[in-house]
Amino acid sequence: MADDQVEPGRRGRGRPREERVTRAVLDAVVELVAEQGMGALTMDAVASRAGVSKPAMYRRWPTKQDLVIAAAESRIGPLDVPDMDDFRAELRAVLTARMEAYRQPGIDRLLAGVIGASAEQGFVREAFVAYAARVTSETRHVLERGIARGDVRADADLSAATTLVASSLLFRLVVEQQRPDESLVESMVDLVGRAVAVPA
Numbered sequence: 477m478a479d480d481q482v483e484p485g486r487r488g489r490g491r492p493r494e495e496r497v498t499r500a501v502l503d504a505v506v507e508l509v510a511e512q513g514m515g516a517l518t519m520d521a522v523a524s525r526a527g528v529s530k531p532a533m534y535r536r537w538p539t540k541q542d543l544v545i546a547a548a549e550s551r552i553g554p555l556d557v558p559d560m561d562d563f564r565a566e567l568r569a570v571l572t573a574r575m576e577a578y579r580q581p582g583i584d585r586l587l588a589g590v591i592g593a594s595a596e597q598g599f600v601r602e603a604f605v606a607y608a609a610r611v612t613s614e615t616r617h618v619l620e621r622g623i624a625r626g627d628v629r630a631d632a633d634l635s636a637a638t639t640l641v642a643s644s645l646l647f648r649l650v651v652e653q654q655r656p657d658e659s660l661v662e663s664m665v666d667l668v669g670r671a672v673a674v675p676a
Contacts (some may be wrong), residue, residue, distance in 0.1 A: 500526040501533055505547035510582020511565045511634035515591035517544070541600060545607050548590045552577050555614040563622030564669050570615050571641065571661040578649050578656050588650045589658060608642075619672065641668060 486606030504525035508516050519540060523530045536542040557569045577583065594604040615638045644664050645656040 497528055501528055502547045506582050509586045516537040548586055554610050557614055564665050565628050566618040568665050571664055574645050575656045575661055584649050612638050613643045627674055628672050629674050637668055637672055
């Protein structure tokens with residue numbers, strides 16, 4: 477199979493083909509994990525499922541770790557929540573977006589695999605930490621915007637609040653093996669709101 481090619485045919489312009497290759501590979505990772513678990517995730521299996529050459533994959537993702545993080549980020553990546561003039565409404569938007577993303581098929585296994593891989597020998601800690609920072613950045617932004625606006629306390633522990641928001645849905649999904657729902661979202665908005673809001 478021709479290098480970088482997803483399926484036989486005339487080679488098109490660079491960027492659309494690059495995007496097709498990327499999408500095919502990351503979709504293949506998620507599908508394999510959803511169907512068979514992380515144990516089935518090899519570069520050979522992904523290349524075969526995606527219809528992409530391994531050299532094309534290695535140029536984009538030099539290690540399996542890079543590939544797994546990229547696949548996770550393709551489903552659970554950074555958010556951009558507009559200013560709603562109310563940090564609770566913005567926090568609800570963050571949690572609702574995450575809840576919907578966590579309902580995608582195979583995401584529970586994929587995220588469990590990412591978390592498990594972070595403890596394996598040879599895993600580059602910085603890559604995982606950087607991904608976690610990107611995923612939680614909008615929660616922190618919402619809280620910082622609330623401080624600037626005056627509805628979040630200036631002395632609020634933003635790091636702890638951000639961790640609480642991120643971990644609540646993830647723990648429900650991966651450890652408790654339940655789909656996060658609107659009730660959990662509302663509970664977290666209430667709990668975090670009570671913890672960091674400026675007293676009325």
